[in-house]
Amino acid sequence: xxxxxxxxxxxxxxxxxxxxxxxxxxxxxxxxxxxxxxxxxxxxxxxxxxxxxxxxxxxxxxxxxxxxxxxxxxxxxxxxxxxxxxxxxxxxxxxxxxxxxxxxxxxxxxxxxxxxxxxxxxxxxxxxxxxxxxxxxxxxxxxxxxxxxxxxxxxxxxxxxxxxxxxxxxxxxxxxxxxxxxxxxxxxxxxxxxxxxxxxxxxxxxxxxxxxxxxxxxxxxxxxxxxxxxxxxxxxxxxxxxxxxxxxxxxxxxxxxxxxxxxxxxxxxxxxxxxxxxxxxxxxxxxxxxxxxxxxxxxxxxxxxxxxxxxxxxxxxxxxxxxxxxxxxxxxxxxxxxxxxxxxxxxxxxxxxxxxxxxxxxxxxxxxxxxxxxxxxxxxxxxxxxxxxxxxxxxxxxxxxxxxxxxxxxxxxxxxxxxxxxxxxxxxxxx
Ligand SMILES: NC(=O)c1ccc[n+]([C@@H]2O[C@H](COP(=O)([O-])OP(=O)(O)OC[C@H]3O[C@@H](n4cnc5c(N)ncnc54)[C@H](O)[C@@H]3O)[C@@H](O)[C@H]2O)c1
Numbered sequence: 001x002x003x004x005x006x007x008x009x010x011x012x013x014x015x016x017x018x019x020x021x022x023x024x025x026x027x028x029x030x031x032x033x034x035x036x037x038x039x040x041x042x043x044x045x046x047x048x049x050x051x052x053x054x055x056x057x058x059x060x061x062x063x064x065x066x067x068x069x070x071x072x073x074x075x076x077x078x079x080x081x082x083x084x085x086x087x088x089x090x091x092x093x094x095x096x097x098x099x100x101x102x103x104x105x106x107x108x109x110x111x112x113x114x115x116x117x118x119x120x121x122x123x124x125x126x127x128x129x130x131x132x133x134x135x136x137x138x139x140x141x142x143x144x145x146x147x148x149x150x151x152x153x154x155x156x157x158x159x160x161x162x163x164x165x166x167x168x169x170x171x172x173x174x175x176x177x178x179x180x181x182x183x184x185x186x187x188x189x190x191x192x193x194x195x196x197x198x199x200x201x202x203x204x205x206x207x208x209x210x211x212x213x214x215x216x217x218x219x220x221x222x223x224x225x226x227x228x229x230x231x232x233x234x235x236x237x238x239x240x241x242x243x244x245x246x247x248x249x250x251x252x253x254x255x256x257x258x259x260x261x262x263x264x265x266x267x268x269x270x271x272x273x274x275x276x277x278x279x280x281x282x283x284x285x286x287x288x289x290x291x292x293x294x295x296x297x298x299x300x301x302x303x304x305x306x307x308x309x310x311x312x313x314x315x316x317x318x319x320x321x322x323x324x325x326x327x328x329x330x331x332x333x334x335x336x337x338x339x340x341x342x343x344x345x346x347x348x349x350x351x352x353x354x355x356x357x358x359x360x361x362x363x364x365x366x367x368x369x370x371x372x373x374x375x376x377x378x379x380x381x382x383x384x385x386x387x388x389x390x391x392x393x394x395x396x397x398x399x400x401x402x403x404x405x406x407x408x409x410x411x412x413x414x415x416x417x418x419x420x421x422x423x424x425x426x427x428x429x430x431x
Contacts, residue, residue: 008084009084009085009087009088010084010085010087010088010091012088013091013092014035016409016413017035017091017095017413018031019410019413020410020413020414020417021417023404023406023410023414024414024417026421027421030421030424030425033424033429034065034420034421035091037062037063037065037090037091038063038064038065038071039061039062039063039137040060040062040083040087041060041061041062041136042058042060042083043058043059043060043061043133043134044056044058045057045059045129045133046129047122047125047126047129048125049122050121057111057112057113057126058112059109059111059112059130059134060081060086060109060110060111061075061086061107061108061109061137061138061143061145062083062086062087062090062108062109063090063105063106063107063143064087064090064091064093064094064105064106064107064108065105065106065420066105066142067105067420067423067427068097068098068103068104068105068419068420068423069097069102069104070104070105070139070140070141070142070144071090071093071104071105071106071107071142071144072093072097072104072105072143072144072146072176072361072364072365073089073090073093073107073108073109073145073146073148074089074145074146074147074149074151074177075108075110075111075146075147075148075151075155076108076109076110076111076149076151077110077111077113077115077149077150077151077155078110078112078113078114078115078149078150079112079113081110081111081113082112085110086108086109086110087108089148090106090107090108091106092332092354093107093108093361094416094420095354095412095413095416095417095420096354096358096416097361098415098416098419098420099354099355099358099393099396099397099412099415099416100355100358100389100393101389101392101396101419102361102362102365102389103365104144104361104365107145108148109145110148111126113126115150123155127151127155127159127162128158128159128161131145131158131159131162132166135162135163135166138163138174140171140173140372144173144174144364144368145159145175145176146175146176146361146364147177153178153184154179156175156176156177156178156179156184157178159174159175160172160174160175160178160182160183163175172370173371173372176188176365176367176368176371177364177367178367183370183371184367185366185367185376185377185382186376186377186378186379187363187379187382187383187386188360188364188367189233190233190236190237191233191359191360191362191386192229192230192233192330192357192359192360193229193230193232193234193235193236193237193308193330193359194233194237194359194383194386195356195357195358195359195360195362195386195390196230196234196306196356197234197238197241197242198359198386198387198390198391199328199355199356199390200222200234200238200304200306200328200351201242202390202391202394202395203326203328203349203351203394204217204220204244204304204326206398207325207326207349213303213326217243218243218244218245219245220244220245220303220304221244221245221246221247221261221300221301221302221303222238222244222245222302222304222305222306223247223248223249223297223298223302223304223305223306223324224238224246224248224249224305224306224330225250225255225294225297225298225305225306225308225313225334226250226251226307226308226309226310226330226331227249227250227251227270227271227280228251228308228309230308230331230357231249231251231306231308231309231330232267232270232271232274234306234330235249235262235267236264236267236268236271239261239262239263239264239266239267240264244261244304245261246261246267247260247261247262247300248292248302249262249280249297250292250297250309251279251281252279252309253279253282254280254281254291254292254293254294255281255291255292255293255294255296255297256280256281256284256290256291256292257289257290257291257292257297257300258289259290270283270284294313295318298313298314298318298322299318299321299322299323300323300324301323302323302324303324303325303326304324304325304327304328305322305324305326305327305328306327306328306329306330307329307330307331307334307335308330308331308334309334310331310334311331311332311333311334312333312334312335312336313331313334313335314334314336314339315336315338315339316338316339316342318339319335319338319339319342319343320342322343322346322348324348325347325348325349326348326349326350326351327343327348327349327350327351328356329352329353329357330353330356330357331357332354332357333353335350340409344407349408350407350408350409351394351408352408352409352412354412354416355393355394355397355408355412358390359386359390362386362389362390363382363386366382366385366386396415397411397412397415398411400412400415400418
């Protein structure tokens, strides 16, 4: 039987890299070094199930690049996790850390499992055994995991405890995304949404300076797709800290539209009601809001659109009808490559995902710093440091964009690749 030909996610990721590499004239020898993952670990490990049987699961940890510092990236539990996917995600983490200029390389991990089919204690046994298995390549200054799809503060607590038990002392720096009670950072939960808002505000300032946006904040309208951790925290910081009008929000159940804009108090109330994955539309059935579909939200006549739900939300089919002049990508990969091209040809200004949503990894870095020093910051310190990191990353990419006269996504790649390439050249090839 002929084997089905699959599109490799890793090969696709490398294509984006190659476009930037050719524009910046990257040395082909360096290209080879920067593309290939440094380490790929596959582990098959047994877990005792509640019914007395034993199941063997497969997990991965890939360290893509460790030139700028320890490898950093989440661990996901999902039935579709493959080595190819983990490699691609680790590759992107290298460029995300480099673009926001934190001293980390890129890594990612995963276990092929459907976690909803595990009991709480099976989940704990799987998490502890998996972490123990991959511990051979981890360390507080080597590789620092974090939450990703279907892993959370509880799983991070088990990881931290498992590692600490084998070392004989508490090691806070081994994972980030921990609950605040055991060394997590204040401000981590809101960090990705807050960071997207920082990029959104700076993009508006930039477009105004260039004469491409002639509106006051009060006149600017915004729509946000997705009301999970990322979308809701973006909605909150936007309505709390700017005068722009957020007129539409949505989740998987559909969207809400409010012509005069949502207030911060309304967003807070909606966040409270949709806690624990409750659906937006099912929780809200009062006057004052108009219901719209997710497709309608994307096509609204707004100035700014921020897709914060899932990948491939904007495709070749719906991109032609998008009216927003500025798109700030909150989710990972919300635009297909074809949609990206169409929107760029319509002169839409796009702030790319790995810059816009890097607030999460940035505050993870702050959590790691706090854990390594056993010294914990106030919320205001975290917010101030995040603002400084994100604005300087934003303008570093803008400068690169203007230098090469390219789009912001390619510029972000060039800036990130340049940082890792320069470090690689300075360090040289050992021996
Ligand atoms: N959480 C982080 O710190 C973080 C950091 C970087 C990137 N991201 C990316 O941001 C995106 C969102 O992450 P999150 O943590 O907010 O996830 P989440 O699970 O908390 O929320 C996802 C939201 O998207 C909505 N949604 C799902 N399918 C939808 C659909 N078909 N149409 C409209 N809405 C839909 C859900 O209802 C929910 O409101 C993902 O792409 C994630 O990889 C998250």
